[in-house]
Amino acid sequence: MTLEHLFDIPYPILQAPMAGAQDHRLAVAVSQAGGLGAIPAGMLDAARLDEQLSAYRALTERPCNVNFFCHQPPPIDDAREQRWRERLAGFYRELQVDPAQIARGPSRQPFDAAMAQIIEKHRPAVVSFHFGLPAQELLERVRRSGAKIIASATTLAEGLWLQERGVDAVIAQGLEAGGHRGMFLESDLSTQLGTFALLPQLADALELPVIAAGGIVDARTARAARVLGAAAVQVGTAYLATPQSLASELHRKALQDPRARHTVVTCAFSGRPARGIVNRLIREIGPLPDTPAFPLASNAITPLRARAESLGLDDFTPLWSGQNASQCRTVDAGQLTRELGEAASDKA
Incomplete structure (x- = not known):
């Protein structure tokens, strides 16, 4: 069949x-x-x-x-969560994000x-x-x-x-x-x-x-x-890249840019390996940092992403993409x- x-x-x-x-x-x-x-x-x-x-x-x-x-939904590990927030503390200060407002629990x-x-x-x-x-x-x-x-x-x-x-x-x-x-x-x-x-x-x-x-x-x-x-x-x-997708303009732009040739498997955004286009977060903390378990790691990234995107930056956005984005077209x-x-x- x-x-x-x-x-x-x-x-x-x-x-x-x-x-x-x-x-x-x-x-x-x-x-x-x-x-x-x-x-x-x-x-x-x-x-x-x-x-x-x-x-x-x-x-x-x-x-x-x-x-x-x-x-399997993981238990919240307070010590691991604290280490993760400390690793991101410089970004919070730069973008004036209050860590106390970060959500807890799985996304x-x-x-x-x-x-x-x-x-x-x-x-x-x-x-x-x-x-x-x-x-x-x-x-x-x-x-x-x-x-x-x-x-x-x-x-x-x-x-x-x-x-x-x-x-x-x-x-x-x-x-x-x-x-x-x-x-x-x-x-x-x-x-x-x-x-x-x-x-x-x-x-x-x-x-x-x-x-x-x-x-x-x-x-x-x-x-x-x-x-x-x-x-x-x-x-x-x-x-x-199609009109029916909900990919953001920042994501669409990255897919059309020569930088899309460089993707990496990273756990920085969610706590679980995923492939995306290299951006500032990955460059500065590495693709495989010690994070809370999936999906808890994303909570600490979400406010950074929102703030950066409001400034027109994709520094903390997961730009998911395969290794071959060369044929992404707006058809x-x-x-x-x-x-x-x-x-x-x-x-x-």
Whole structure:
């Protein structure tokens, strides 16, 4: 069975879910053009996700993917939090930010029973997970809703782990990919492979369709992924420049700038490894500082980001991007989907 048949989509193109940089409108544009649009739920509560899915369904009947995080919420470590704020103290003074006003508690929630209720209500065609899978009872609720289940793997071991637990397809997230690494079996970054090294390993070892993600932005890279065994490709960075994305003007400008050639995997913004364009925060404290656990690290960065952005600066903004932003264009998301879809569907 082809992935197009499995997901009921004309093109083997998936739009990567990008929490904070999109809403249902990007997903609608991709799905109506023949791909599989995605709605990221990692930064939403159940009520807001309900609104997003209702808004999506009001505009199209096409299938969509709803994406969730599966991290374990960490306890607040006051000592580690204090060290992190002390590391940022110079920035607070410079931008006149009062550390006493910094929020506490997680800014992102993992998939839970409240979210499972929303899935049961809306019954999306596909549900995807990042950072592993939820507890078995929650996973079974998703499966009983009728949704196909997919999840990210960054190593062969993770792909085999996901297959053993009955997912319908695996996303091969290469090291080139922008945003948060989906790694979950271990935290050693040296285990991470590039897309075109990871993809054939997973395609050869798994009995499931494999979706390539990371560095895929145009016809050439989409075709190359198919040649290496991908049943479909997932594209994120290229969609950030489209009119339907919610990427800020600062983020869009950075993607179009030569500085986008230099990206790095950093935990400075959230406490978990994620790839973005190098900016002042990364340069001055390093890409992998000692931070509170994900997602608590972001609380101390948020007011710095807000203040700097009000001055027109992206010094503390997470400029998520894959390693290949060279083909980011301000074309309509539907047009981009059709172009990529025709390339990825080309069997010649």
